[in-house]
Amino acid sequence: xxxxxxxxxxxxxxxxxxxxxxxxxxxxxxxxxxxxxxxxxxxxxxxxxxxxxxxxxxxxxxxxxxxxxxxxxxxxxxxxxxxxxxxxxxxxxxxxxxxxxxxxxxxxxxxxxxxxxxx
Numbered sequence: 338x339x340x341x342x343x344x345x346x347x348x349x350x351x352x353x354x355x356x357x358x359x360x361x362x363x364x365x366x367x368x369x370x371x372x373x374x375x376x377x378x379x380x381x382x383x384x385x386x387x388x389x390x391x392x393x394x395x396x397x398x399x400x401x402x403x404x405x406x407x408x409x410x411x412x413x414x415x416x417x418x419x420x421x422x423x424x425x426x427x428x429x430x431x432x433x434x435x436x437x438x439x440x441x442x443x444x445x446x447x448x449x450x451x452x453x454x455x456x
Contacts, residue, residue: 358425361416365432368409372439375402380446399443406439 379398381387389395410433417429448454 355425358416358418358420358429361412362425362429362432365409365411365413365416365429365436368405368412369432369435369439372402372406372409372436375405376439376442380442383446384450403440403443406436410436 376398378387379394379396379402382389382392382394383398387394413429413432413436417426417433420426420429445454449456
């Protein structure tokens with residue numbers, strides 16, 4: 338057998354492939370953290386709880402935070418793709434869900450501002 342030739346029948350048994358998937362999940366988690374930080378203050382300004390005369394925080398939250406969350410969701414999906422249910426796939430699923438909650442939160446805030454949802 339040649340050294341360095343992949344002999345396993347499953348990609349997840351290859352250490353390098355596993356490392357790439359772990360990195361994808363970590364990138365997805367970092368993207369969620371960034372999107373959360375950008376959306377937190379932007380959401381407060383959007384709902385008029387905090388004053389910002391130039392609405393910069395809303396622009397950062399919507400123009401950068403939401404696309405960052407979608408990119409993180411894609412990374413998390415790729416990190417858990419074609420894996421058996423192990424800790425990497427569970428972490429990827431949690432990260433994917435967390436990233437998709439950011440645009441969902443902006444949708445809920447838009448419905449709240451429109452008066453469709455009231456608390």
